[in-house]
Amino acid sequence: MATGGRRVTCCCAAVLLAAALLLSAPEATEAYDSLDPNGNITIKWDVMHWTPDGYVAVVTMHNYEQFRHIGAPGWRLGWTWAEQEVIWSMAGAQATEQGDCSRFKGNIPHSCKKDPVVVDLLPGTPYNMQIANCCKGGVMSTFTQDPANAASSFQLSVGLAGTTTEAVKLPKNFTLRNPGPGYTCGRAIVGKPSVFFTADGRRATRAFMTWKVTCTYSQFLAQKVPSCCVSLSSSYNSTAVNCPTCSCGCPNPNGTDCVKKGSPHLGSATGGPGKWSGQPLVECTWHMCPVRINWHVKQNYRDYWRVKITITNFNFRMNYTEWNLVVQHPNFDNITQLFGLNYKPLTPFGGGINDVAMLWGVKPDNDVLMQPGKPGSVQGELLLRKDSQTFTIGKGWAFPRRVYFNGDNCVMPSPEYYPSLPRMQAL
Ligand SMILES: *[C@@H]1O[C@H](CO)[C@@H](O)[C@H](O)[C@H]1NC(C)=O
Ligand SMILES: *[C@@H]1O[C@H](CO)[C@@H](O)[C@H](O)[C@H]1NC(C)=O
Ligand SMILES: *[C@@H]1O[C@H](CO)[C@@H](O)[C@H](O)[C@H]1NC(C)=O
Ligand SMILES: *[C@@H]1O[C@H](CO)[C@@H](O)[C@H](O)[C@H]1NC(C)=O
Numbered sequence: 001m002a003t004g005g006r007r008v009t010c011c012c013a014a015v016l017l018a019a020a021l022l023l024s025a026p027e028a029t030e031a032y033d034s035l036d037p038n039g040n041i042t043i044k045w046d047v048m049h050w051t052p053d054g055y056v057a058v059v060t061m062h063n064y065e066q067f068r069h070i071g072a073p074g075w076r077l078g079w080t081w082a083e084q085e086v087i088w089s090m091a092g093a094q095a096t097e098q099g100d101c102s103r104f105k106g107n108i109p110h111s112c113k114k115d116p117v118v119v120d121l122l123p124g125t126p127y128n129m130q131i132a133n134c135c136k137g138g139v140m141s142t143f144t145q146d147p148a149n150a151a152s153s154f155q156l157s158v159g160l161a162g163t164t165t166e167a168v169k170l171p172k173n174f175t176l177r178n179p180g181p182g183y184t185c186g187r188a189i190v191g192k193p194s195v196f197f198t199a200d201g202r203r204a205t206r207a208f209m210t211w212k213v214t215c216t217y218s219q220f221l222a223q224k225v226p227s228c229c230v231s232l233s234s235s236y237n238s239t240a241v242n243c244p245t246c247s248c249g250c251p252n253p254n255g256t257d258c259v260k261k262g263s264p265h266l267g268s269a270t271g272g273p274g275k276w277s278g279q280p281l282v283e284c285t286w287h288m289c290p291v292r293i294n295w296h297v298k299q300n301y302r303d304y305w306r307v308k309i310t311i312t313n314f315n316f317r318m319n320y321t322e323w324n325l326v327v328q329h330p331n332f333d334n335i336t337q338l339f340g341l342n343y344k345p346l347t348p349f350g351g352g353i354n355d356v357a358m359l360w361g362v363k364p365d366n367d368v369l370m371q372p373g374k375p376g377s378v379q380g381e382l383l384l385r386k387d388s389q390t391f392t393i394g395k396g397w398a399f400p401r402r403v404y405f406n407g408d409n410c411v412m413p414s415p416e417y418y419p420s421l422p423r424m425q426a427l
Protein backbone atom coordinates (compact mmCIF):
# COMPACT_ATOMS: atom_id res chain seq x y z
CA MET A 1 0.00 0.00 0.00
CA ALA A 2 1.00 3.60 -0.38
CA THR A 3 3.15 3.98 2.70
CA GLY A 4 2.41 7.33 4.17
CA GLY A 5 2.31 9.16 0.87
CA ARG A 6 0.62 12.52 1.11
CA ARG A 7 -2.36 11.09 -0.62
CA VAL A 8 -3.70 7.65 -0.96
CA THR A 9 -2.54 7.20 -4.51
CA CYS A 10 -3.03 3.50 -4.83
CA CYS A 11 -5.12 2.77 -7.85
CA CYS A 12 -8.51 1.47 -8.56
CA ALA A 13 -10.31 -1.52 -7.26
CA ALA A 14 -9.72 -1.51 -3.52
CA VAL A 15 -10.24 2.21 -3.15
CA LEU A 16 -13.25 2.31 -5.43
CA LEU A 17 -14.81 -0.57 -3.60
CA ALA A 18 -14.13 1.14 -0.28
CA ALA A 19 -15.59 4.34 -1.66
CA ALA A 20 -18.66 2.54 -2.93
CA LEU A 21 -19.22 0.98 0.48
CA LEU A 22 -18.85 4.35 2.14
CA LEU A 23 -21.20 5.98 -0.31
CA SER A 24 -23.91 3.53 0.46
CA ALA A 25 -23.37 3.76 4.20
CA PRO A 26 -25.18 6.94 5.31
CA GLU A 27 -28.81 6.32 6.18
CA ALA A 28 -29.47 3.91 3.39
CA THR A 29 -33.22 3.96 3.06
CA GLU A 30 -35.52 5.72 5.46
CA ALA A 31 -36.03 9.31 6.46
CA TYR A 32 -34.60 8.68 9.89
CA ASP A 33 -31.47 10.23 11.29
CA SER A 34 -30.17 8.72 14.50
CA LEU A 35 -28.60 12.06 15.46
CA ASP A 36 -31.90 13.89 15.12
CA PRO A 37 -34.62 11.27 15.45
CA ASN A 38 -37.47 13.78 15.89
CA GLY A 39 -36.18 16.35 13.41
CA ASN A 40 -38.90 17.66 11.13
CA ILE A 41 -40.33 20.73 9.48
CA THR A 42 -43.93 21.26 10.54
CA ILE A 43 -46.28 23.22 8.30
CA LYS A 44 -49.28 24.62 10.12
CA TRP A 45 -52.37 26.07 8.41
CA ASP A 46 -54.51 28.30 10.58
CA VAL A 47 -57.84 29.33 9.07
CA MET A 48 -58.26 32.85 10.47
CA HIS A 49 -61.65 33.73 9.02
CA TRP A 50 -64.17 32.79 6.37
CA THR A 51 -64.75 34.79 3.21
CA PRO A 52 -67.84 34.72 0.94
CA ASP A 53 -66.36 31.84 -1.08
CA GLY A 54 -63.61 30.36 1.11
CA TYR A 55 -61.18 31.31 3.83
CA VAL A 56 -58.06 33.23 4.75
CA ALA A 57 -55.28 31.09 6.22
CA VAL A 58 -51.90 31.86 7.73
CA VAL A 59 -49.39 29.14 6.93
CA THR A 60 -46.36 28.83 9.21
CA MET A 61 -43.42 26.51 8.75
CA HIS A 62 -41.30 25.68 11.79
CA ASN A 63 -37.90 24.12 11.41
CA TYR A 64 -37.70 21.58 14.24
CA GLU A 65 -34.49 20.05 12.96
CA GLN A 66 -31.50 20.28 15.25
CA PHE A 67 -28.83 20.95 12.68
CA ARG A 68 -30.37 21.20 9.23
CA HIS A 69 -31.34 24.55 7.81
CA ILE A 70 -32.73 25.68 4.49
CA GLY A 71 -30.22 27.98 2.86
CA ALA A 72 -30.38 30.18 -0.22
CA PRO A 73 -32.16 30.11 -2.60
CA GLY A 74 -34.79 28.92 -0.17
CA TRP A 75 -37.77 26.62 0.29
CA ARG A 76 -40.45 25.78 -2.27
CA LEU A 77 -43.71 24.50 -0.87
CA GLY A 78 -46.23 22.74 -3.07
CA TRP A 79 -49.56 20.96 -2.64
CA THR A 80 -52.55 19.77 -4.67
CA TRP A 81 -55.99 21.26 -4.06
CA ALA A 82 -58.69 18.74 -3.22
CA GLU A 83 -61.32 20.48 -5.38
CA GLN A 84 -61.43 23.53 -7.65
CA GLU A 85 -59.86 25.94 -5.12
CA VAL A 86 -57.97 29.01 -6.28
CA ILE A 87 -55.72 31.46 -4.47
CA TRP A 88 -57.29 34.93 -4.66
CA SER A 89 -54.36 36.68 -3.06
CA MET A 90 -51.23 36.13 -1.00
CA ALA A 91 -49.05 38.12 1.38
CA GLY A 92 -45.52 37.21 2.43
CA ALA A 93 -45.04 34.69 -0.37
CA GLN A 94 -46.14 34.06 -3.93
CA ALA A 95 -47.15 31.20 -6.18
CA THR A 96 -44.54 30.62 -8.87
CA GLU A 97 -47.21 30.22 -11.58
CA GLN A 98 -50.59 31.79 -12.11
CA GLY A 99 -51.84 28.92 -14.25
CA ASP A 100 -55.01 29.04 -16.32
CA CYS A 101 -57.39 31.67 -14.89
CA SER A 102 -59.24 32.19 -18.20
CA ARG A 103 -62.60 31.25 -16.70
CA PHE A 104 -62.50 34.35 -14.44
CA LYS A 105 -63.89 37.79 -15.28
CA GLY A 106 -63.36 40.89 -13.20
CA ASN A 107 -61.28 39.77 -10.25
CA ILE A 108 -58.43 37.55 -11.38
CA PRO A 109 -56.99 35.09 -8.84
CA HIS A 110 -53.32 35.13 -7.87
CA SER A 111 -53.09 31.47 -8.91
CA CYS A 112 -55.48 28.96 -10.45
CA LYS A 113 -53.01 26.06 -10.49
CA LYS A 114 -54.34 22.74 -9.24
CA ASP A 115 -50.89 22.11 -7.75
CA PRO A 116 -49.43 25.50 -6.83
CA VAL A 117 -45.82 25.93 -5.74
CA VAL A 118 -45.18 28.76 -3.31
CA VAL A 119 -41.91 30.59 -2.64
CA ASP A 120 -40.99 33.20 -0.06
CA LEU A 121 -40.61 36.85 -1.01
CA LEU A 122 -37.24 38.52 -0.83
CA PRO A 123 -35.99 40.78 1.94
CA GLY A 124 -36.97 44.38 1.21
CA THR A 125 -40.47 43.48 -0.02
CA PRO A 126 -42.87 46.47 0.30
CA TYR A 127 -44.58 46.54 3.69
CA ASN A 128 -48.08 46.08 2.27
CA MET A 129 -47.05 42.69 0.88
CA GLN A 130 -45.44 41.43 4.08
CA ILE A 131 -46.70 39.58 7.12
CA ALA A 132 -44.79 38.67 10.29
CA ASN A 133 -42.04 36.07 9.73
CA CYS A 134 -42.01 36.41 5.97
CA CYS A 135 -39.77 37.63 3.27
CA LYS A 136 -36.43 36.07 4.07
CA GLY A 137 -35.82 34.66 0.62
CA GLY A 138 -36.94 31.23 1.81
CA VAL A 139 -34.08 30.82 4.25
CA MET A 140 -34.90 29.01 7.49
CA SER A 141 -32.25 28.71 10.20
CA THR A 142 -31.98 26.05 12.83
CA PHE A 143 -33.54 26.86 16.16
CA THR A 144 -30.12 26.38 17.76
CA GLN A 145 -28.27 28.85 15.56
CA ASP A 146 -30.90 31.53 15.14
CA PRO A 147 -34.26 30.91 16.83
CA ALA A 148 -35.70 34.17 15.48
CA ASN A 149 -35.28 32.90 11.92
CA ALA A 150 -36.26 29.26 12.32
CA ALA A 151 -39.81 29.85 11.07
CA SER A 152 -41.39 31.24 7.94
CA SER A 153 -44.97 32.42 7.37
CA PHE A 154 -47.29 33.57 4.63
CA GLN A 155 -50.98 34.31 4.27
CA LEU A 156 -53.34 33.27 1.51
CA SER A 157 -56.95 33.86 0.65
CA VAL A 158 -58.50 30.71 -0.80
CA GLY A 159 -61.57 30.86 -3.03
CA LEU A 160 -64.05 28.27 -4.36
CA ALA A 161 -63.51 26.42 -1.09
CA GLY A 162 -65.69 25.38 1.79
CA THR A 163 -66.76 28.06 4.25
CA THR A 164 -67.37 25.89 7.31
CA THR A 165 -65.03 23.57 9.18
CA GLU A 166 -67.01 20.62 7.83
CA ALA A 167 -66.93 21.79 4.24
CA VAL A 168 -63.26 22.67 3.95
CA LYS A 169 -61.32 20.03 2.03
CA LEU A 170 -57.69 19.71 3.11
CA PRO A 171 -55.02 20.21 0.46
CA LYS A 172 -53.17 17.02 -0.48
CA ASN A 173 -49.76 15.84 -1.63
CA PHE A 174 -47.61 18.40 0.11
CA THR A 175 -44.07 18.76 -1.21
CA LEU A 176 -41.23 20.69 0.35
CA ARG A 177 -38.04 21.31 -1.59
CA ASN A 178 -34.97 23.06 -0.27
CA PRO A 179 -35.03 23.70 -3.26
CA GLY A 180 -33.66 20.25 -4.15
CA PRO A 181 -35.27 16.97 -3.15
CA GLY A 182 -34.83 15.37 0.28
CA TYR A 183 -38.02 16.10 2.22
CA THR A 184 -41.03 13.81 2.35
CA CYS A 185 -44.27 15.24 3.71
CA GLY A 186 -47.09 13.36 5.37
CA ARG A 187 -50.75 14.14 4.92
CA ALA A 188 -52.53 17.06 6.52
CA ILE A 189 -54.02 16.25 9.91
CA VAL A 190 -56.63 18.42 11.59
CA GLY A 191 -55.69 19.23 15.17
CA LYS A 192 -56.58 21.59 17.97
CA PRO A 193 -57.13 25.12 16.70
CA SER A 194 -54.15 27.39 17.40
CA VAL A 195 -54.51 30.03 20.08
CA PHE A 196 -53.03 33.50 19.61
CA PHE A 197 -52.36 36.02 22.33
CA THR A 198 -52.50 39.77 21.94
CA ALA A 199 -49.22 41.63 22.43
CA ASP A 200 -50.08 42.43 26.06
CA GLY A 201 -51.04 38.81 26.67
CA ARG A 202 -54.44 39.81 28.10
CA ARG A 203 -56.66 38.35 25.41
CA ALA A 204 -56.53 35.11 23.44
CA THR A 205 -58.08 34.48 20.03
CA ARG A 206 -58.49 31.21 18.25
CA ALA A 207 -58.05 29.97 14.70
CA PHE A 208 -61.32 28.69 13.20
CA MET A 209 -59.56 25.55 12.12
CA THR A 210 -55.96 24.25 12.14
CA TRP A 211 -54.23 21.45 10.29
CA LYS A 212 -50.62 20.35 10.26
CA VAL A 213 -48.29 18.61 7.86
CA THR A 214 -44.96 17.14 8.94
CA CYS A 215 -42.02 16.80 6.57
CA THR A 216 -38.86 14.82 7.29
CA TYR A 217 -35.52 14.80 5.54
CA SER A 218 -33.51 11.93 4.14
CA GLN A 219 -30.01 12.42 2.79
CA PHE A 220 -30.59 9.37 0.66
CA LEU A 221 -33.48 11.05 -1.17
CA ALA A 222 -31.59 14.30 -1.44
CA GLN A 223 -28.63 13.20 -3.48
CA LYS A 224 -26.98 10.13 -4.81
CA VAL A 225 -23.46 11.20 -3.90
CA PRO A 226 -22.08 12.64 -0.65
CA SER A 227 -21.34 16.35 -0.51
CA CYS A 228 -18.42 16.51 1.88
CA CYS A 229 -15.39 14.58 3.03
CA VAL A 230 -12.98 14.59 5.94
CA SER A 231 -9.18 14.77 5.95
CA LEU A 232 -6.99 14.22 8.99
CA SER A 233 -3.64 15.53 10.12
CA SER A 234 -1.64 15.89 13.30
CA SER A 235 1.40 17.58 14.73
CA TYR A 236 2.88 14.25 15.82
CA ASN A 237 2.93 12.57 12.43
CA SER A 238 3.67 14.44 9.21
CA THR A 239 1.45 12.05 7.28
CA ALA A 240 -1.78 13.80 6.35
CA VAL A 241 -4.65 11.57 5.42
CA ASN A 242 -6.64 13.06 2.63
CA CYS A 243 -10.23 12.56 1.68
CA PRO A 244 -10.72 9.17 0.03
CA THR A 245 -10.40 9.24 -3.76
CA CYS A 246 -13.73 9.86 -5.46
CA SER A 247 -15.47 10.55 -2.11
CA CYS A 248 -18.13 12.57 -3.90
CA GLY A 249 -17.78 11.08 -7.37
CA CYS A 250 -14.94 10.65 -9.82
CA PRO A 251 -13.97 13.37 -12.29
CA ASN A 252 -15.05 12.35 -15.79
CA PRO A 253 -12.12 11.74 -18.13
CA ASN A 254 -12.93 14.86 -20.18
CA GLY A 255 -12.55 17.04 -17.12
CA THR A 256 -15.86 18.71 -17.99
CA ASP A 257 -17.48 18.34 -14.59
CA CYS A 258 -14.99 20.35 -12.59
CA VAL A 259 -12.90 23.49 -12.83
CA LYS A 260 -9.12 23.26 -12.86
CA LYS A 261 -7.48 25.37 -10.18
CA GLY A 262 -6.93 28.90 -11.44
CA SER A 263 -8.90 28.56 -14.68
CA PRO A 264 -11.81 30.90 -15.49
CA HIS A 265 -15.36 29.73 -14.84
CA LEU A 266 -18.92 30.93 -14.50
CA GLY A 267 -19.19 30.55 -10.78
CA SER A 268 -22.14 32.48 -9.48
CA ALA A 269 -25.42 30.79 -8.84
CA THR A 270 -27.49 32.09 -11.73
CA GLY A 271 -31.13 32.97 -12.08
CA GLY A 272 -33.95 33.29 -9.57
CA PRO A 273 -35.48 30.62 -7.36
CA GLY A 274 -36.84 28.75 -10.37
CA LYS A 275 -33.54 28.50 -12.18
CA TRP A 276 -31.36 27.01 -9.49
CA SER A 277 -30.05 23.64 -10.59
CA GLY A 278 -28.55 22.72 -7.23
CA GLN A 279 -25.61 21.17 -9.01
CA PRO A 280 -22.30 22.21 -7.49
CA LEU A 281 -19.49 23.40 -9.75
CA VAL A 282 -16.41 22.11 -7.99
CA GLU A 283 -12.71 22.63 -8.32
CA CYS A 284 -11.00 19.51 -9.71
CA THR A 285 -9.70 17.39 -6.83
CA TRP A 286 -9.35 13.66 -6.38
CA HIS A 287 -12.25 13.71 -3.93
CA MET A 288 -14.56 15.97 -6.05
CA CYS A 289 -16.38 17.14 -2.94
CA PRO A 290 -17.93 20.60 -2.67
CA VAL A 291 -16.70 20.81 0.93
CA ARG A 292 -13.75 19.32 2.81
CA ILE A 293 -13.34 19.32 6.59
CA ASN A 294 -9.81 18.95 7.93
CA TRP A 295 -9.38 17.80 11.52
CA HIS A 296 -5.88 18.65 12.74
CA VAL A 297 -4.63 17.49 16.14
CA LYS A 298 -2.60 20.59 16.81
CA GLN A 299 -1.21 20.35 20.29
CA ASN A 300 -0.91 17.86 23.06
CA TYR A 301 -0.38 19.43 26.47
CA ARG A 302 -0.18 17.68 29.79
CA ASP A 303 -3.83 18.23 30.78
CA TYR A 304 -5.33 19.44 27.53
CA TRP A 305 -5.21 18.87 23.82
CA ARG A 306 -6.11 21.15 20.96
CA VAL A 307 -7.82 20.53 17.63
CA LYS A 308 -7.94 22.86 14.65
CA ILE A 309 -10.83 22.42 12.23
CA THR A 310 -10.57 23.90 8.75
CA ILE A 311 -13.51 23.83 6.36
CA THR A 312 -12.68 24.41 2.71
CA ASN A 313 -15.19 25.25 0.00
CA PHE A 314 -14.53 23.81 -3.45
CA ASN A 315 -17.95 24.78 -4.84
CA PHE A 316 -17.90 27.92 -6.99
CA ARG A 317 -21.69 28.10 -6.94
CA MET A 318 -22.06 28.48 -3.20
CA ASN A 319 -21.35 30.78 -0.29
CA TYR A 320 -22.46 28.67 2.67
CA THR A 321 -24.11 31.05 5.12
CA GLU A 322 -24.80 29.83 8.65
CA TRP A 323 -22.94 26.60 8.01
CA ASN A 324 -22.76 24.03 10.78
CA LEU A 325 -20.94 20.85 11.67
CA VAL A 326 -22.07 17.92 13.73
CA VAL A 327 -19.15 15.93 15.05
CA GLN A 328 -18.96 12.81 17.15
CA HIS A 329 -15.89 12.28 19.34
CA PRO A 330 -15.62 10.47 22.69
CA ASN A 331 -13.90 13.43 24.37
CA PHE A 332 -16.63 15.96 23.54
CA ASP A 333 -18.01 15.98 27.05
CA ASN A 334 -14.78 17.74 28.01
CA ILE A 335 -14.72 20.67 25.59
CA THR A 336 -13.17 23.48 27.61
CA GLN A 337 -12.79 26.35 25.22
CA LEU A 338 -13.69 27.21 21.63
CA PHE A 339 -12.10 29.68 19.26
CA GLY A 340 -14.18 31.03 16.38
CA LEU A 341 -16.88 28.44 17.02
CA ASN A 342 -20.16 28.15 18.88
CA TYR A 343 -21.08 24.85 20.43
CA LYS A 344 -24.10 22.91 21.56
CA PRO A 345 -24.00 19.33 22.80
CA LEU A 346 -26.51 17.02 21.15
CA THR A 347 -27.63 14.04 23.13
CA PRO A 348 -29.63 12.13 20.59
CA PHE A 349 -29.93 9.00 22.67
CA GLY A 350 -31.34 10.79 25.66
CA GLY A 351 -28.90 9.08 27.99
CA GLY A 352 -25.72 10.37 29.56
CA ILE A 353 -23.54 9.89 26.49
CA ASN A 354 -22.53 13.33 25.43
CA ASP A 355 -20.16 12.74 22.57
CA VAL A 356 -21.93 14.57 19.74
CA ALA A 357 -21.56 18.31 19.29
CA MET A 358 -23.01 20.82 16.92
CA LEU A 359 -20.45 23.48 15.98
CA TRP A 360 -21.05 26.64 13.99
CA GLY A 361 -19.13 29.78 13.14
CA VAL A 362 -19.11 32.87 15.31
CA LYS A 363 -20.72 35.89 13.63
CA PRO A 364 -20.02 38.18 11.86
CA ASP A 365 -17.15 36.59 9.91
CA ASN A 366 -16.82 32.92 10.67
CA ASP A 367 -20.45 32.08 9.91
CA VAL A 368 -20.04 32.37 6.13
CA LEU A 369 -17.99 29.92 4.13
CA MET A 370 -17.27 31.92 1.00
CA GLN A 371 -16.78 30.51 -2.48
CA PRO A 372 -13.29 29.24 -3.45
CA GLY A 373 -10.64 31.91 -3.48
CA LYS A 374 -12.77 34.49 -1.63
CA PRO A 375 -11.20 33.15 0.64
CA GLY A 376 -13.02 29.82 0.53
CA SER A 377 -12.27 28.53 4.00
CA VAL A 378 -13.07 29.04 7.67
CA GLN A 379 -11.27 27.80 10.75
CA GLY A 380 -11.90 27.19 14.39
CA GLU A 381 -10.21 25.52 17.32
CA LEU A 382 -11.25 23.41 20.27
CA LEU A 383 -9.43 22.94 23.54
CA LEU A 384 -10.35 19.71 25.29
CA ARG A 385 -9.53 18.51 28.76
CA LYS A 386 -7.89 15.13 28.92
CA ASP A 387 -9.30 12.27 30.83
CA SER A 388 -6.20 10.24 31.65
CA GLN A 389 -8.33 7.09 31.72
CA THR A 390 -9.24 7.28 28.08
CA PHE A 391 -7.00 9.80 26.32
CA THR A 392 -4.54 8.40 23.83
CA ILE A 393 -3.18 9.59 20.56
CA GLY A 394 -2.60 6.05 19.47
CA LYS A 395 -4.99 4.14 17.22
CA GLY A 396 -6.61 7.24 15.78
CA TRP A 397 -8.51 7.95 18.99
CA ALA A 398 -7.96 11.70 18.58
CA PHE A 399 -9.91 11.75 15.31
CA PRO A 400 -13.67 12.14 14.97
CA ARG A 401 -15.98 9.18 14.49
CA ARG A 402 -18.57 11.00 12.37
CA VAL A 403 -18.78 14.42 10.77
CA TYR A 404 -21.81 16.10 9.20
CA PHE A 405 -21.64 19.36 7.28
CA ASN A 406 -24.99 21.21 7.05
CA GLY A 407 -26.72 17.99 8.00
CA ASP A 408 -25.06 15.76 5.42
CA ASN A 409 -22.90 12.86 6.49
CA CYS A 410 -19.31 13.35 5.25
CA VAL A 411 -17.09 10.60 3.84
CA MET A 412 -14.32 9.65 6.29
CA PRO A 413 -10.97 8.06 5.46
CA SER A 414 -10.66 4.44 6.36
CA PRO A 415 -9.31 4.06 9.93
CA GLU A 416 -6.37 1.99 8.73
CA TYR A 417 -4.82 5.10 7.20
CA TYR A 418 -5.16 7.33 10.28
CA PRO A 419 -1.93 9.00 11.36
CA SER A 420 -0.55 7.08 14.29
CA LEU A 421 2.30 7.22 16.73
CA PRO A 422 4.89 4.50 16.76
CA ARG A 423 3.82 2.15 19.54
CA MET A 424 6.67 3.12 21.87
CA GLN A 425 5.71 6.77 21.90
CA ALA A 426 2.04 6.30 22.51
CA LEU A 427 0.98 8.18 25.59
C1 LIG B 1 -41.85 17.33 14.92
O1 LIG B 1 -41.00 18.02 15.83
C2 LIG B 1 -41.67 18.49 16.98
C3 LIG B 1 -40.66 19.30 17.78
O2 LIG B 1 -39.52 18.56 18.06
C4 LIG B 1 -42.21 17.32 17.77
O3 LIG B 1 -42.91 17.77 18.90
C5 LIG B 1 -43.13 16.50 16.89
O4 LIG B 1 -43.53 15.35 17.57
C6 LIG B 1 -42.44 16.11 15.60
N1 LIG B 1 -43.41 15.50 14.74
C7 LIG B 1 -43.22 14.31 14.22
C8 LIG B 1 -44.33 13.78 13.40
O5 LIG B 1 -42.18 13.67 14.39
C1 LIG C 1 -50.83 12.57 -4.96
O1 LIG C 1 -49.62 11.85 -5.21
C2 LIG C 1 -49.84 10.49 -5.47
C3 LIG C 1 -48.50 9.83 -5.57
O2 LIG C 1 -47.55 10.68 -6.12
C4 LIG C 1 -50.64 10.34 -6.75
O3 LIG C 1 -50.89 8.99 -6.99
C5 LIG C 1 -51.96 11.07 -6.59
O4 LIG C 1 -52.64 11.04 -7.80
C6 LIG C 1 -51.71 12.50 -6.20
N1 LIG C 1 -53.00 13.09 -5.89
C7 LIG C 1 -53.38 14.20 -6.45
C8 LIG C 1 -54.72 14.68 -6.03
O5 LIG C 1 -52.70 14.82 -7.24
C1 LIG D 1 -16.76 13.24 -22.81
O1 LIG D 1 -16.40 13.46 -24.16
C2 LIG D 1 -17.06 12.56 -25.07
C3 LIG D 1 -16.49 12.82 -26.45
O2 LIG D 1 -16.11 14.15 -26.58
C4 LIG D 1 -18.56 12.82 -25.02
O3 LIG D 1 -19.24 11.95 -25.91
C5 LIG D 1 -19.05 12.58 -23.62
O4 LIG D 1 -20.41 12.90 -23.52
C6 LIG D 1 -18.26 13.41 -22.64
N1 LIG D 1 -18.66 13.01 -21.31
C7 LIG D 1 -19.13 13.86 -20.45
C8 LIG D 1 -19.57 13.28 -19.16
O5 LIG D 1 -19.20 15.06 -20.65
C1 LIG E 1 -20.45 35.01 -2.70
O1 LIG E 1 -20.32 36.27 -2.09
C2 LIG E 1 -19.49 37.18 -2.83
C3 LIG E 1 -19.33 38.43 -1.99
O2 LIG E 1 -20.54 38.85 -1.48
C4 LIG E 1 -20.12 37.46 -4.19
O3 LIG E 1 -19.27 38.28 -4.93
C5 LIG E 1 -20.28 36.13 -4.93
O4 LIG E 1 -20.96 36.32 -6.14
C6 LIG E 1 -21.08 35.13 -4.07
N1 LIG E 1 -21.05 33.84 -4.75
C7 LIG E 1 -22.13 33.12 -4.96
C8 LIG E 1 -21.92 31.82 -5.65
O5 LIG E 1 -23.24 33.48 -4.61
Ligand SMILES: *[C@@H]1O[C@H](CO)[C@@H](O)[C@H](O)[C@H]1NC(C)=O
Nearest residue numbers: 332333334354385386387388
Ligand atom coordinates in the same frame (compact mmCIF):
# COMPACT_ATOMS: atom_id res chain seq x y z
C1 LIG F 1 -15.12 14.81 31.31
O1 LIG F 1 -16.52 14.94 31.40
C2 LIG F 1 -17.13 13.93 32.17
C3 LIG F 1 -18.62 14.06 32.07
O2 LIG F 1 -19.00 15.41 32.24
C4 LIG F 1 -16.63 14.01 33.61
O3 LIG F 1 -17.20 12.96 34.38
C5 LIG F 1 -15.12 13.87 33.61
O4 LIG F 1 -14.63 14.06 34.93
C6 LIG F 1 -14.49 14.90 32.69
N1 LIG F 1 -13.07 14.64 32.62
C7 LIG F 1 -12.18 15.62 32.73
C8 LIG F 1 -10.76 15.23 32.63
O5 LIG F 1 -12.52 16.78 32.89
Ligand SMILES: *[C@@H]1O[C@H](CO)[C@@H](O)[C@H](O)[C@H]1NC(C)=O
Nearest residue numbers: 237239417418419420421422
Ligand atom coordinates in the same frame (compact mmCIF):
# COMPACT_ATOMS: atom_id res chain seq x y z
C1 LIG G 1 2.40 8.08 10.80
O1 LIG G 1 1.16 7.38 10.58
C2 LIG G 1 1.25 6.39 9.59
C3 LIG G 1 -0.15 5.86 9.33
O2 LIG G 1 -0.70 5.30 10.48
C4 LIG G 1 2.20 5.31 10.06
O3 LIG G 1 2.31 4.32 9.06
C5 LIG G 1 3.58 5.96 10.30
O4 LIG G 1 4.46 5.00 10.85
C6 LIG G 1 3.47 7.13 11.25
N1 LIG G 1 4.73 7.83 11.29
C7 LIG G 1 5.37 8.11 12.40
C8 LIG G 1 6.65 8.87 12.28
O5 LIG G 1 4.93 7.78 13.49
